Amino acid sequence: MSALNDLLAVQTTDIAISQAKHRVTHLQEAIDRDIAKKSLAEIDAQIAVCDAEIVAANSEITKVDRFSHEHDDKLIKLNKQLKTVIAPREAEALQHEIATVTSERSLLDDRELELMGVVEIAELKKNELSPLQATAKSVLAAATMALSSAKQKIDAEISALTEQRSAQALVVAPSLMATYEAKRKHRPDGAVCRLTGPTCGSCHLDISQGEINAMRLMPAEELPECPHCGSFIVF
Ligand SMILES: [Zn+2]
Incomplete structure (x- = not known):
C-alpha cells in the first residue's frame, strides 16, 4: 500500500509540473508584451505614413520647381521676342502666350505652397509621435524583460519539480x-x-x-x- 502513497507523491508532482507548463503559456506578462508590441507597431505605422507623405510631397516639389524654371525661361524668351516684333497681330499673339505661361507659373507656385504645407503638417505630426514612440519603445522593453523573468522563474520551478519527480519515481517499482x-x-x-x-x-x-x-x-x-x-x- 505504501507503494501507492509513493505513486500519489509522483502524481502530485506531475500535476504541479503540468500546471506550471500551462502557466508558462498563459502568462499575463505575455499579454502585456503583445499589447506593448501592438502599440509600438501602430505608432511606427503612423510615422511611416508621415514619412511617405513627406517623400511624395518633396518629390513633387522638385518636379514643380523644374516646371517653374522652365516657365521662367520661357517668359524671358517671350518678353525678349515681344520687344522685337512690329506687327500688332504678332504682338497680340505673344502677349496672349505670355499671359498663359504667367498663369501656369502662378498655378505652379500655388501647388508648391500647398505641397510645402503637406510637408509641414506631416513633420508636425511626426514630432508629436516621436515622444509617444520613445515611450512605447521603453514600455515594450520593460514588458519584454518582465516576460522573460516570469518565464525564467517558472522554468526554474519546472526544473526543480522535474528533479523532485525523478527522485520520487526512483522508489516506485518500474512496473x-x-x-x-x-x-x-x-x-x-x-x-x-x-x-x-x-x-x-x-x-x-x-x-x-x-x-x-x-x-x-x-x-x-x-x-x-x-x-x-x-x-x-x-x-
Ligand atoms: Zn473512480
Missing part, C-alpha cells in the same frame, strides 16, 4: 510506474487518488461500503482500484 503512465493517459490528474468518504477522488463516483471493505482487506501485493474509473485507491 507500477508503467501502469501509472498508462492510466495517466486517460486521467492525467487521477491515475491514483484517495477516497473522500465513499467517493473516488478521481471520477467522483461513490464506491459501495462492501467494495471499500474488500479493498481494505486486500493483501499487500494487490493494489485497490476504483471499480468505476480504475484509478488506484490510496487508503
Whole structure:
C-alpha cells in the first residue's frame, strides 16, 4: 500500500509540473508584451505614413520647381521676342502666350505652397509621435524583460519539480510506474487518488461500503482500484 502513497507523491508532482507548463503559456506578462508590441507597431505605422507623405510631397516639389524654371525661361524668351516684333497681330499673339505661361507659373507656385504645407503638417505630426514612440519603445522593453523573468522563474520551478519527480519515481517499482503512465493517459490528474468518504477522488463516483471493505482487506501485493474509473485507491 505504501507503494501507492509513493505513486500519489509522483502524481502530485506531475500535476504541479503540468500546471506550471500551462502557466508558462498563459502568462499575463505575455499579454502585456503583445499589447506593448501592438502599440509600438501602430505608432511606427503612423510615422511611416508621415514619412511617405513627406517623400511624395518633396518629390513633387522638385518636379514643380523644374516646371517653374522652365516657365521662367520661357517668359524671358517671350518678353525678349515681344520687344522685337512690329506687327500688332504678332504682338497680340505673344502677349496672349505670355499671359498663359504667367498663369501656369502662378498655378505652379500655388501647388508648391500647398505641397510645402503637406510637408509641414506631416513633420508636425511626426514630432508629436516621436515622444509617444520613445515611450512605447521603453514600455515594450520593460514588458519584454518582465516576460522573460516570469518565464525564467517558472522554468526554474519546472526544473526543480522535474528533479523532485525523478527522485520520487526512483522508489516506485518500474512496473507500477508503467501502469501509472498508462492510466495517466486517460486521467492525467487521477491515475491514483484517495477516497473522500465513499467517493473516488478521481471520477467522483461513490464506491459501495462492501467494495471499500474488500479493498481494505486486500493483501499487500494487490493494489485497490476504483471499480468505476480504475484509478488506484490510496487508503
Ligand atoms: Zn473512480
